[in-house]
Amino acid sequence: MLTGQNGYLYGRGTTDDKGxxxxxxxxxxxxxxxxxxxENNAEAAGVDMPNFVFLYQGEGxxxxxxxxxxxxxxxxxxxxxxxxxxxxxxWLGDTxxxxxxxxxxxxxxQIKVEGPGVDLHAGVDGGAIREPILDVVALVNRIVxxxxxxxTEPAFYDDVRPVAAEEIALFESLExxxxxxxxxxxxxxxxxxxxxxxxxxxxxxxxxxxxxxFPAVSVTSIKGSIANSSIxxxxxxxxxxxxTVPDQSPAEIERLVLAHIxxxxxxxxxxxxxxxxxKSNVPWWLGDIHSxxxxxxxxxxxxxxxxxxxxxxxxxxxxxxxxxxxxxxxxCMHFPMGQASDRAHLQNExxxxxxxxxxxxxxxxxxxxxxxDTPTEKPRSD
Amino acid sequence: MLTGQNGYLYGRGTTDDKGxxxxxxxxxxxxxxxxxxxENNAEAAGVDMPNFVFLYQGEGxxxxxxxxxxxxxxxxxxxxxxxxxxxxxxWLGDTxxxxxxxxxxxxxxQIKVEGPGVDLHAGVDGGAIREPILDVVALVNRIVxxxxxxxTEPAFYDDVRPVAAEEIALFESLExxxxxxxxxxxxxxxxxxxxxxxxxxxxxxxxxxxxxxFPAVSVTSIKGSIANSSIxxxxxxxxxxxxTVPDQSPAEIERLVLAHIxxxxxxxxxxxxxxxxxKSNVPWWLGDIHSxxxxxxxxxxxxxxxxxxxxxxxxxxxxxxxxxxxxxxxxCMHFPMGQASDRAHLQNExxxxxxxxxxxxxxxxxxxxxxxDTPTEKPRSD
Numbered sequence: 083m084l085t086g087q088n089g090y091l092y093g094r095g096t097t098d099d100k101g102x103x104x105x106x107x108x109x110x111x112x113x114x115x116x117x118x119x120x121e122n123n124a125e126a127a128g129v130d131m132p133n134f135v136f137l138y139q140g141e142g143x144x145x146x147x148x149x150x151x152x153x154x155x156x157x158x159x160x161x162x163x164x165x166x167x168x169x170x171x172x173w174l175g176d177t178x179x180x181x182x183x184x185x186x187x188x189x190x191x192q193i194k195v196e197g198p199g200v201d202l203h204a205g206v207d208g209g210a211i212r213e214p215i216l217d218v219v220a221l222v223n224r225i226v227x228x229x230x231x232x233x234t235e236p237a238f239y240d241d242v243r244p245v246a247a248e249e250i251a252l253f254e255s256l257e258x259x260x261x262x263x264x265x266x267x268x269x270x271x272x273x274x275x276x277x278x279x280x281x282x283x284x285x286x287x288x289x290x291x292x293x294x295x296f297p298a299v300s301v302t303s304i305k306g307s308i309a310n311s312s313i314x315x316x317x318x319x320x321x322x323x324x325x326t327v328p329d330q331s332p333a334e335i336e337r338l339v340l341a342h343i344x345x346x347x348x349x350x351x352x353x354x355x356x357x358x359x360x361k362s363n364v365p366w367w368l369g370d371i372h373s374x375x376x377x378x379x380x381x382x383x384x385x386x387x388x389x390x391x392x393x394x395x396x397x398x399x400x401x402x403x404x405x406x407x408x409x410x411x412x413x414c415m416h417f418p419m420g421q422a423s424d425r426a427h428l429q430n431e432x433x434x435x436x437x438x439x440x441x442x443x444x445x446x447x448x449x450x451x452x453x454x455d456t457p458t459e460k461p462r463s464d
Numbered sequence: 465m466l467t468g469q470n471g472y473l474y475g476r477g478t479t480d481d482k483g484x485x486x487x488x489x490x491x492x493x494x495x496x497x498x499x500x501x502x503e504n505n506a507e508a509a510g511v512d513m514p515n516f517v518f519l520y521q522g523e524g525x526x527x528x529x530x531x532x533x534x535x536x537x538x539x540x541x542x543x544x545x546x547x548x549x550x551x552x553x554x555w556l557g558d559t560x561x562x563x564x565x566x567x568x569x570x571x572x573x574q575i576k577v578e579g580p581g582v583d584l585h586a587g588v589d590g591g592a593i594r595e596p597i598l599d600v601v602a603l604v605n606r607i608v609x610x611x612x613x614x615x616t617e618p619a620f621y622d623d624v625r626p627v628a629a630e631e632i633a634l635f636e637s638l639e640x641x642x643x644x645x646x647x648x649x650x651x652x653x654x655x656x657x658x659x660x661x662x663x664x665x666x667x668x669x670x671x672x673x674x675x676x677x678f679p680a681v682s683v684t685s686i687k688g689s690i691a692n693s694s695i696x697x698x699x700x701x702x703x704x705x706x707x708t709v710p711d712q713s714p715a716e717i718e719r720l721v722l723a724h725i726x727x728x729x730x731x732x733x734x735x736x737x738x739x740x741x742x743k744s745n746v747p748w749w750l751g752d753i754h755s756x757x758x759x760x761x762x763x764x765x766x767x768x769x770x771x772x773x774x775x776x777x778x779x780x781x782x783x784x785x786x787x788x789x790x791x792x793x794x795x796c797m798h799f800p801m802g803q804a805s806d807r808a809h810l811q812n813e814x815x816x817x818x819x820x821x822x823x824x825x826x827x828x829x830x831x832x833x834x835x836x837d838t839p840t841e842k843p844r845s846d
Contacts, residue, residue, distance in 0.1 A: 186587065190693050199650020204705045205568065205780020209613060209680030210645075210654050210671060216610035216683055223605040228598035228732065231591060263592075268581020268698075271735045272592050289592060298591030301598055302693045304700070309685035311572050311703050311743065312780075316650075318686070321693050323586045350610065353653045361693065398587020398694075 090432040097420035097433040102169035103138070105419060105438045109445035110134060130453035135160055139402075142170070146402050153409055163412040165375055165452065168403065171418045172426060174394050178257055179383045179444075181376060182416035184294065184395035185403065187326035187366035189336055193221065193343065194319040197354040201307060202314040215306045215318040217352050222320055224346040226299050231273045233299045233324065235342040238335065242297065243328045249295075252371075253287040256392050260289050294395035298325040321361075325397060332365045365404045367414060375415055375452060382447040386440050417445075472814040479802035483815040484551035484823065485520070487801060491827035492516060512835035517542055521784075524552070528784050535791055545794040547757055547834065550785065553800045554808060556776050560639055561765045561826075563758060564798035566676065566777035567785060569708035569748035571718055575603065575725065576701040579736040583689060584696040597688050597700040599734050604702055606728040608681050613655045615681045615706065617724040620717070624679065625710045634753075635669040635677075638774050642671050676777035680707040703743075707779060714747045747786045749796060757797055757834060764829040768822050799827075 084093040091101065117129040137160075141147045153160060173180045197214040225234055233239075264272065275288035276296040292298070300323045306315030326335055340358055347356045369376065371393055383391040400416075407414045419441040420426070420433045466475040473483065499511040519542075523529045535542060555562045579596040607616055615621075646654065657670035658678040674680070682705045688697030708717055722740055729738045751758065753775055765773040782798075789796045801823040802808070802815045 188587065197651060202649065203780060204680070204682040204684055205570065205707060205778070207649065207675060208682045208705065208707050208779060209658075209674040209678060211649060211651050212610065212613065212653070212655060213682060215686055216604070216608055216613075219601050219604045219683070219686070220610045222598070222601045226598055228594065228602045228734070231594065231598075267584065267589065267593060269579060269593050269735070271594070273594060276591075292591040293589060296591060298586070300586040300590045300595060300696050301601070301688075302586055302695055302697075303688055303691035304597055304601070305687045305691060306683075306685055309687060309703075311684045311705055313684055314682050315684070321691075323590065323693055325587060325590050352610070353651070396587070397590060398585060 086435075089436065090434050091438075092430060092432045094431055096431050097172065097424035098426035098431070099170040099419075101433040101438055102417075102419040102441065105442045106167075106169065106445055109442045109449060112442070112446050113449055130450060132164075132449055132453040135163065149402060150405060150409075153406070157409070160410055163410040166403075166406045166410060166412050166414040167417060168400070168414060169417045169419055170400075171396060171416055172420045172424055173418050173422055174392055175257055175259075176421040176423050178389060179387045179391040180394045180418050181371075181379055181383070181391050182396055182418055183369040183371045183376065183393050184328075185367045185399050185416075186294065186297070186395075186397055187330070187332055187404075188362065188364045188399040189322075189324040189326060189332065189339065190361040190363070191322045191324070191339065191343075192319060192359040192361055193218070193322065194317060194357045194359075195221070195347075195352075195354050196317040196357070198314075198316045201316045204312055204314050208314060211314070212352055212354060213314050214354050215315055217347075217350055217354050218304065218318040218320050220350055221343070221347055221356075222301055222304070224349070225343060226301060226322075231299065233297070233339075235338065237338055238342075239297065241330045241334070245291075245295070250287065252393055253290055253295075256286060256290060256394065258286045258290060260284060260286055263289065290395075293397040295327060297327050297330065298397070299323070300325075325399075327366050328368050330366070332363050336360060336363050362401075364399045364401045367400065367403045367407065369414060369416075373413060375413060378451040379415065379417065379444075379448050382444045382451065385447060386443045468817075471818065472816050473820075474812060474814045476813055478813050479554065479806035479815040480808035480813070481552040481801075483820050484799075484801040487820045487824045488549075488551065488827055491824045491831060494824070494828050495831055512832060514546075514831055514835040517545065519788075531784060532787060532791075535788070539791070542792055545792040548785075548788045548792060548794050548796040549799060550782070550796060551799045551801055552782075553778060553798055554802045554806055555800050555804055556774055557639055557641075558803040558805050560771060561769045561773040562776045562800050563753075563761055563765070563773050564778055564800055565751040565753045565758065565775055566710075567749045567781050567798075568676065568679070568777075568779055569712070569714055569786075570744065570746045570781040571704075571706040571708060571714065571721065572743040572745070573704045573706070573721065573725075574701060574741040574743055575600070575704065576699060576739045576741075577603070577729075577734075577736050578699040578739070580696075580698045583698045586694055586696050590696060593696070594734055594736060595696050596736050597697055599729075599732055599736050600686065600700040600702050602732055603725070603729055603738075604683055604686070606731070607725060608683060608704075613681065615679070615721075617720065619720055620724075621679065623712045623716070627673070627677070631677075632669065634775055635672055638668060638672060638776065640668045640672060642666060642668055645671065672777075675779040677709060679709050679712065680779070681705070682707075707781075708748050710748055710750050712748070714745050718742060718745050744783075746781045746783045748781065749785045749789065751796060751798075755795060757795060760833040761797065761799065761826075761830050764826045764833065767829060768825045 117131050120129045139149045171182055195214040195217045227234055276292055302321045302323050304320040307317040308315050380391055403414050419437055424433055425431050499513050502511045521531045553564055577596040577599045609616055654671055658674055684703045684705050686702040689699040690697050762773055785796050801819055806815055807813050
């Protein structure tokens with residue numbers, strides 16, 4: 083049940099993302115009211131009104147099932163689109179508004195090694211056969227370096243876009259408390275700077291670039307076909323999650339990684355059998371912060387929050403962002419509305435009333451601004 | 465329900481080990497009948513009758529809970545004991561009777577690596593922290609060689625008893641079909657001979673010594689605190705089962721292995737935290753095949769089966785064997801009665817009627833023979 087307390091609304095989905103949805107609808111209602119008011123008052127200034135096409139889904143926790151088919155089957159209803167506006171993430175902290183301009187891609191791979199036809203007793207058969215778990219361990223050890231967290235095939239990093247001076251300045255401008263982040267995670271050290279030595283990363287730039295701007299590899303599961311201290315598992319498997327970034331080609335990376343894993347497995351010289359399944363391969367997304375959309379958004383945010391917004395990225399991917407961008411042939415914007423401490427998806431999820439109200443005001447100005455110079459409405463004046 | 469078919473009795477526990485229990489009781493009944501008959505007939509030869517102390521338990525699948533306390537609390541009832549007779553295992557094959565003279569010990573260790581205070585999102589935090597799963601993988605990779613299946617600390621093998629010529633002859637005498645064994649396991653190759661090169665083991669001696677006579681290491685489970693392709697597990701753990709053999713000291717091996725694991729973990733230079741739990745450390749057992757008990761058993765088996773029995777070991781341990789041997793200060797014998805194909809513990813468990821009947825006849829002669837020269841009954845004549 084929605085509960086108000088200390089300036090916050092508490093309830094499941096308040097910040098992710100029923101709150102932002104409602105704020106957007108209120109912003110549009112206000113724009114429509116202004117337009118009607120202008121039409122009724124010959125002396126008032128005209129109001130530019132964009133066309134909005136709404137796309138809501140309730141399957142975000144379920145791989146967004148059906149959304150692709152819905153868009154593809156109704157493409158005439160959606161197009162032409164100038165901008166894809168998404169608001170389902172959060173600020174980097176609690177005090178400075180953010181605009182999200184990039185997300186990493188994600189290649190998920192399941193690796194399985196099969197050996198004997200049956201699980202075996204470690205006493206009866208231990209010492210006789212080569213164990214599939216040990217092959218999985220040896221393989222993982224060959225493809226990810228635990229000390230740096232890096233993928234061991236250097237070619238994996240060949241196409242990572244070099245860091246531009248402008249980008250470093252952008253990261254340096256971010257307000258982020260590394261010690262608080264470590265405390266939240268419950269760790270005493272973080273991985274070293276990407277490409278740096280083994281000294282732990284301590285700067286904001288290092289930490290945030292590791293999380294948003296550079297690729298990462300995680301071993302998200304590892305297990306045998308049976309977990310019993312007397313039994314040798316007949317098979318074992320592991321799952322790798324590789325976060326990809328500009329300008330890695332998802333298809334090329336997939337080819338490279340699969341070939342590399344097979345090569346390293348061959349080097350183990352085992353008669354156990356390897357199989358690899360690509361579970362998903364979602365492309366990264368990078369918005370154009372120099373576009374008129376980002377600039378209009380920055381101006382509207384600064385006007386209402388009285389401070390410049392932070393331009394941030396995210397480490398996780400949004401499958402739907404790249405799909406919409408590609409299918410509707412339009413740029414994307416992620417417009418976060420809630421605070422980092424909103425506890426999205428958790429108990430006591432909340433959103434601050436001020437964020438909803440000011441968010442609505444920001445959107446009114448943002449939508450009005452981009453309506454003025456939307457190419458499909460009229461030629462741009464600049 | 466017990467069902468007879470084609471000379472076999474089918475039913476849960478028929479071979480492991482209700483059948484052998486009943487055969488033993490029938491053998492003793494026959495001995496008692498002979499004794500009574502001799503007492504009633506002045507011309508008949510006297511019958512030596514040993515004293516029997518029975519110890520049955522129904523908790524074999526449950527770490528034999530309570531059996532230690534039962535024996536210790538009733539030690540006056542049990543002692544003095546000349547021989548501990550156990551019949552709960554099976555022949556090596558289906559045609560030649562066996563006597564078991566050794567079992568490996570077992571050191572079970574649980575290794576855990578803990579990192580962050582919470583499971584983390586691989587997209588949000590991947591690239592920032594050192595993952596516990598990777599530390600477990602690196603550690604396992606450092607302590608077990610997948611290609612040979614050997615423990616990497618050479619000192620682990622220092623006290624393994626050198627193979628005597630007599631022992632090789634004993635292994636060479638065993639009837640064992642390596643190709644059939646591989647087919648049963650569903651593997652195309654077996655681990656190389658202990659201490660040999662990487663060419664696969666093919667001889668009976670190599671395969672059986674690997675399973676019974678030499679130590680083995682198995683990684684019997686490995687897993688993260690969560691298995692989800694989006695999540696970095698905050699902790700990961702693995703279980704090692706080390707099978708130990710004469711003359712490895714269980715206590716020394718435990719000290720050596722724990723110190724070695726800690727040393728290899730330190731070499732990883734991670735800030736994640738290691739903990740090790742010793743789940744059990746059961747000593748190996750080796751009987752004396754030159755004792756009068758083994759010789760009496762061999763003679764009785766040969767008389768009734770018309771072939772020499774095979775002297776075999778087993779790879780798995782029997783916790784209770786070493787406990788009884790130590791507590792009751794008497795030698796042990798494992799007297800298998802059923803065939804290898806009896807499918808103990810499985811659907812359609814069975815025992816051959818001939819094995820029960822001939823087994824009973826063997827035991828009558830065996831018990832009579834050892835009663836004749838049991839030191840507590842009368843001085844040995846040899």
